[in-house]
Amino acid sequence: MKPPYYAVIFTSIRTNIDDDYAIMATKMENLAKLQDGFLGVESARNEIGITVSYWKDLESIKNWKQNLDHLEAQTKGISTWYENYTVRIALIEREYSFNK
Known part of the structure; x- marks a missing residue:
């Protein structure tokens, strides 16, 4: 992925x-x-779960948040699966990595 892009950190x-x-x-x-x-x-x-999804823009994130199947999963998560959760949205401006 080439920055800039967004990360949704759950x-x-x-x-x-x-x-x-x-x-x-x-x-x-x-x-x-x-x-x-x-x-x-x-x-x-x-003990803590972390899922990071990457998106090209805020509009894409908004559309995913409002997807009907995703809304169903969110409702089930609140009622059944999670004690708590936090969602953070961040703009990724720079990226680098190391691979052996």
């Missing part, structure tokens, strides 16, 4: 782990990949 603590969560997480990742402006996603979970 951190969470889960209260309930069930098969429905894994199914929904996979569904959301696959659906996000189909959205205009989606650039990629990275995720990790131990």
Whole structure:
């Protein structure tokens, strides 16, 4: 990805782990990949889960936030899967990396 672009950083603590969560997480990742402006996603979970999705602009993020299937997942997350979560949106202005 070539900056500038946006990162949506979703951190969470889960209260309930069930098969429905894994199914929904996979569904959301696959659906996000189909959205205009989606650039990629990275995720990790131990005690705290962190998912970072990358988007070309704020309009793409807004459209994803309002996607009906995504709204369903958000509702289920609040009612069933999460003790808490935080969403942060950041503009990525510079990027560099190292690969051995």
